[in-house]
Every structure is written in C-alpha cells, then in structure tokens.
Amino acid sequence: MQEREDALAEEEAGLDELAAPAPDDNPNEDDYYQHESLESARHRADVSPIKGERQTKSRLESSLTQVYIVSYLIFFSIFGVLARIGLQALTIYPGALVANTDLWANVGGSFIMGVLREDRLLFRRHWREHVQNAQKNAGSSPANSHRGLDTSDTPDQENIMDAARKSFTSARTGIPAYVGLSVGFCGSFTSFASICRDGFLAIANDINTAPISTKQAGVEFRTRPSGDSVMALLAVIILEVGLSIVALTCGAHSATFLARPAEKVPVLNLSRMLNPLIVVLAFGCWLGATLMTIFPTHDVWRGRVLFSIVFAPLGTLSRFQISVHLNKLVKSFPLGTFAANVLGCCVMGMSYDLQMSSAGSAILSCQILQGIIDGFCGALTTVSTWVLELDTLRLEHGYFYGACSIFAGVGCFTVVMGSVKWTTGFVAPTCSV
Template structure:
C-alpha cells in the first residue's frame, strides 16, 4: 500500500500500487463507450478516491496500516509487484458469482461490463496518482532497479504457479475421467465431472475473502468489515466516518487478483481442470453416434463382444437429442457448480484460515518456482525415457498422462497471455477466452483426425493424445467461460455463450465430420 503526505499533514492512501502502464490508459478508440459507461467509470474513480482518502480518518485501519509499515516497510509498499495486465483475466474478475448479503452495502448486482468499466477507471485513477507520487519520491537508480527486480520476480512467480497448477489440474482432470468411466455409470461422458469440479472451485475462489485476507501485508478489507460491524452497533453509525464497504470490496478484489498464488489457482488449476474443447468433442461424438460408453450388460462380454467405442445405429433425431443433452447438462451443472462454490465460501467463512503474507511470499512463492520447473522437466524426461519402454507389454505411460503433462503448461500460458491482451478489447464480449476456446477446439479436432487414420505408429498416436488432453485441455476452459456467462448482462451472456458453442461445434463438424462421414475413423494404435 502506498501512502503520501497530504497538505494538512495526514496520510493519504493510494491503494494497491500497480507498475505496468499498458492497460492503465486503454485506447479509447478500441471500443465505443456509451454515456452510461462513462458515468460508471467516473463514479468508480470518485468512489476509489473517496475510499483511499477516508482511510486516514478511520482510526482502526490507519493505525494498523502504519504499524505494518513501520514493522516491515516493504510489505505494504509493493510498487512493481502487481502488473495491471492481470485485470483482464476473467478468472479474477469482479463481480463474484454470488454477492454475499452478509456484506450489506455491497450486495448489489453488477455485470461484467460495469465491473470492467470500473476496473479501467480505477487503473486510470491509480496511474494519475502514481505519476504524481513519483515526483515526490527519490529518483535514485537503486530505487528503480529494486522496482524492476520486484516486478520481474512477481512475473516469475506467476508463470511458475501457472506451470505447476496446469500440471496438477491436468492430472486431476485425467484422473477424474478415469474413475468416473465405469460399468453402469449414469453419466457416460466423464469430462462433465471435471468441468463441474473446476467450476465449483472457481466459484469458491471468486467469493472467498479469507484465504487472501492479508492481501499484500495489510488486511484492509477485513479491517473495514470489522469497522462496519462496530459502527452497526454504535448509535453514531451515521457519522462522517462511515465505512464504504462497496468501494472497499472493489479495492480488495483489485488487490487479490494481483497475488501470484491466487492467479495460479484461478487461472492455472481451475482453467486446466476444466476443458471446453473436450466438451465440444463430446458434443460432436454424440451427434455422430461415436460417444464412448461403458459396457453395462453381461451380453457385452460374450465371445463376439462389443467395445466402448461401438454403438448401435440410430436415426438423426436421436443424435440431435443426444447433442442437446450434453450441452444442456454441461452448461447447467457448471453454472450450478459455480454458485455452489460461492455459497460454500460464504457459509464456511468462519472456518477458512488465512494464508499469512510472509509465508506466501517467503516460502510458497520461491518453492513454487523449483516445483513447477522441476515437475515440467521431470515430465519431459519421462516422455523421453518412459519406465515401460523395455517391457513386452503395450506401452501406456506416455499415452495416458506423460505427454499431456509435457504440453499442459504451454496451453495454460497461451490462455493466460491471450486473456491478458484480448479480454479488455470488447467489454461485452470476452474476446480472449472466446479465441482460445475456438482455437483449442479446432486443434483438438485436427489431432483427433490424425489419430484415427491408418498411418503412423504408437508414438505418434500418443503425442496426439497428449496434445488433446494437455495442450488443448489447458488452452480451453469451462470455469472461466461459465463465470463470464454469469457476470455479463443477460443479452450479452446469451450471445456470448451461444456464439462460443455454435462456432466451436461448426469447426468440429467441418474438421472431424468430413472425415467421419467420408472414410470413417480407424481404430487407435495406442492404448488410452
């Protein structure tokens, strides 16, 4: 938290200090802003200034902040630690899927468009204050070098967390698919479980305010909540020093989304635990009557037995119903999971511990660097020298998981940077998420076709499977997609959701359908 002496000798807080200026002054020509959006941004800017200036008049919060600053100056002053670019990641966006009624003044529905407009106004206001504060700060070369080093360290931590959690998310998705594909399973497409679970975790992280309560060393939002509760019991609650919880929550969200561990959990784990491309693949396979199903009946195991890929012919009407079933079930359950996760975060708030700032910054962040790059390197070595390479049995290690772990970080990082640079282009249409979901679906379709032609060998088949499960699975995401659907205005939400599913399915029909309905799919050469 940065502070500056005011003319009357008090401390004026400027909130979280961001260092990147690329998104702080977005190009006004990149999108047309209506008069209402300009009013929203102007009001948001005034709200933020009012909140940070009111900090000096709040005895509890200002005293705690000054004590934290005196004890550890680098904790609350974190210039260069928080790149503004993260604001465009919709995994981290405000508003949350469920806005807690327990927060009183903050309980008001806000769309993603309004939230992004306020976020942009907030960043512009911060940039103006940042430029003014630089004139009063020492301009020594050592200070600039320290600021650059701090920003670089934060970027390394973020990338490392993304790599680590992309590997963990991919393993969780593949493992959940394996254990949910069993005889008699009521849901035959195992991807649904992973998409539901990832959406639930995303909802929990979006609404939670306890895990990262300490923010960057000073629990400002928590102090404001406690102050508001005290004022609610006081007859003088209507005094001029009343707490603005709405603006405090906005500032807390803006700060939380810059914490590397939070970015890793929301963008890395949840985004890689879910997969939009696999969801669309299942939709197409249901349409073409090729969706793998477990063997449910004893007659399936007779000498002339069926396989999980063999199906009974059916008419087009039944295939259309199967297509609608997968779309409706997946979207409905994932949106429900998002809200269930948010409800859990609210109801379990009193039991959720907070991660100490020093533990996160001094232990978790450096450890993540070694674990992330070490695990990725280990996956590459396993792909080159699998444990079963000398076995006479069919080789399965690389095809089932190892190649997927090799390609997973690439897909996650691609989605991260695409969202960072594209999601802010169109306020009512998250372009970054849309592009990676469509691109990942197209790549998965091409890999599936190449895998089902009578050419190549086992290694090529396993590499293609790794691209599908690892790269495409992590490049595309359902958790962020349903979070955006719940945050956008209703008309924009239906337009964005329908466009994502229809265009992705059209790509899949063109890519996979032309092969399926001409020469047909050949049997896989590798064991999945």
C-alpha cells in the same frame, strides 16, 4: 505491496478470472439480489486513476512477481491436468450414468472457481490490508479491521466493506498464488473443448459407451433419426453447462458460508517461502516430465500422463497471454476466452482425426496426440472461466456470448472431425487398447 498489486491489476486486466465480480455478490443477503456485471467491473478498473510515477516504479518492481505468476501457472497447470485425467479414471466405470468424458472435472473446477471468487480465507492477509485501506480512505478508525468480514448495519461500514471488496477483487492479479489457482489449476482442470467434442460425437452417434456399459458391446451399428441426434447434442450441452453453472454458484455460496468461521483461523504469511519454492518445483516438474519422455513409454497410462504434463503448461500460458491481450478489447464479449476455446477445439479436432487415422497407428505418435488432446487442448480451453463470465456478464450479453461459444466450438468439430468421420471413417487408436 499495494502499489505493485494495483499496477499489475491494470496491466493484466484481461483476466476474467480476476476481473469478474464474485458469482454470489450478495454476502449480506439483502432484500433483493445485488449483482455487479463484468462490464461494470471492467469499466471501474479502466477509469481507476494510477499515477504514472507510481505505476512505472511498480512495474520495475513487479518483474519478480511476473516470474512467480508464470511459475504458479506452470505448476498448477500440471496438477490441474493430472487431476482431470485421474478423475476420468475414477468416474468412467461399468454402470456409470453418463459417458461425458470431463463432466466431473468441469463441475469440480467450476465449484473451485466459485470458492476462489468469494474466498476470504486463503488470502485473508491481502483482504485485511484492503479493509484497512478502505477504512483509512473513509476516515474511520482501522482499530476494528481485524474483524475482517464483520460488518455493521451502518451505511458507512457497508460502503467501506463494499470498497474493500472491489479493491481486493481488482488487486488479486498481483497475487501469484491466486492467479495460479484460478487461471492455472481451474482452467486446466476443466476443458471446454471436451464438451464440444462430446457434442459432435453425440451428433455423429459415436460416443463410446463401451467403458461404462454393463453388457458386452455388439458390433452392429444402430442408426437413429436426425432429430434424435439433435436431442443427444442438447443433452450433452444442458448437462455439462447447466451443472457447471450450478457448481460455480454452490462454490460461491460455500465460501460465503465459511467466511465468518474462517476468521478464527490464524493468518499465515507463506508467500515468501512458497513463491521461490514454486519456481523450482514448476520448472523442475516440467523438465523432469520432458526428460522422462525420452525413455520408452509403451505403457498406456504412463505415456498419456507424461505427454499431457509436457503440453499442459504450453496451453495454460497460451490462454493466459490470449486473455490478457484480447479480453479487455470488448467488455461485453470476452474475446480472449472465446479465441482460446475455439482454437483449442480446432487443435483437438485435428489431433483426434490424426489419432483415429493411420497416423495414430504407431503407439508413440498416438500417445503424443493424446497428450496434445488432454494436455495442450485441455489446458488451453476452460469451462470454469467461461461459466464465470456467463454468470457475471449482463443477461443479454451472457446468453449471446454463451451461444456463440457453443456454436463456434461444435461447428469447428463438425467441420474438422466430420470431414473424416463421414468420409474415410474412424479407426480405434493404438494407445487405447
């Protein structure tokens, strides 16, 4: 199993959800902050030798694992989008403090990503195997490997645990459930495109605050100076990005804090039972939702959810493939995540334009466009991976990458949506009433 995980780790090294070091890369609380950058983690994976014969054998044996990974991505993308839509319904209420559509989802998904990157509980069976291998390679006795995260003050033991941690981080690519949770659920639960869309709407003074207003909305449009529009954009960016980064770190701290108590929980090997079950559930749920869209979907909530479920796996699988092939091209700039986020912004902007025009006058077309916005674009773009990359890249690279992503995303919406907003104007979509 170790050989298969190593081969998959090299083949899919572009997934930054798996390649990046943990946000809280200092579980022993040393005198100064020890943090490995994403670039150095990628370099270590690139120079790690894997024998050709073993790699060929592992790839032949990993075909079933690839099926499991795709199934987990489909399954968790569906539930990630459902969780985001459900959280919108809970957090958009009269008197709510902010009108940002997916603020709570972005914060929650980033928190879960932080937990997963530091986790030693959900996948402890794999973690202990890497501890045993590290002890074996170091020539020490694996008798105490059941202690899992327990470390001594000796340099040898610290080096063993550090080697096990790096090996376990690299090998997570071969664990279908971990790929499904991090790439599938967290990536679909969060939405980078919604941040950029809300940023443009803040510039255009068109954020809909009626659902959270405690007073009846008036019909009179209130203009404001351009400087106030800049402040509104900054408020959206600072609030969304800042809280997501804080949530990522808090999630990592929570996982580190719970690591030792979690060792008392018995280890269960559920993969043999869950993996085949997820294949049936994933494709069954996807097919079932697709068939249900054949029937009339005049109910706003039912139509929005069904079409979002249909389009969500397409967005997640597209982001997965884009990241696998493009992220490893430039170590200091995650090109795959950047391309997926920008592409999602463009598609969301065009869908929003169509929905706010005569094309969205029919309820069915309006619901399909809403499904593309919530399902495909929401799953194609991700905040959890993006803030993980910001946190683990070297400082100058992280700031450059973050600024380019924000400028490109908001710029796409400004061009695509602004050309309609400032010419013909928007009309209320049929499926919103």
